[in-house]
Amino acid sequence: MEALPVTSYISTQSWTEHDVYNEGNRHSSDFQRSPIGTFVEAEPDENLEVWPETGRPGPEVTAYIVAVLEYDPKENKLSRQTATVTRAPEMYGALEDSISALEAANEMDEEMWKMLGESQQEEWLATCMIEGNAEALRSKQQDMCRDLSSRFSGVMLLDTDKEWLEKVLQGDDD
8 A cells, every 4th residue: 555645643742830930941841743644534523512613614624633732730731732634535525635634734733833832931831830721722722723724724723622532533533
């Protein structure tokens, strides 16, 4: 079988409390990105709570960045885990369309983690650590998504939980 020219990725970015106070640290404390080795497809059902206020996407959305944001109080650790996935090809077109969609999702996800690494000295990271939750990161992520939407109009961010992300990666997204 011929290798795919592009693959879905899973990424994890995390920060620990000491990162907040380290003025010389302009990058996230930990970042890992791994190719999954295949296309991951997902089409959440009607009842899933991940849909933004705008509702279920139309045919212009061809790929998703599935994001899980968590704060672990035991470790004082904030994390962002993402997976890039395409919609089922029958939703919008042929294999070439899937490749283009996944390339856009991968590029947008990469832009977002770079932006987060560069902006960690901003207030959002300290707020997450002080409040012990991921809400300021969630707001920052949504702002970045809006800023990038003109370049990546076919990609939608789905803010979800770890259980649903695991189902997606296993091919069971209902």
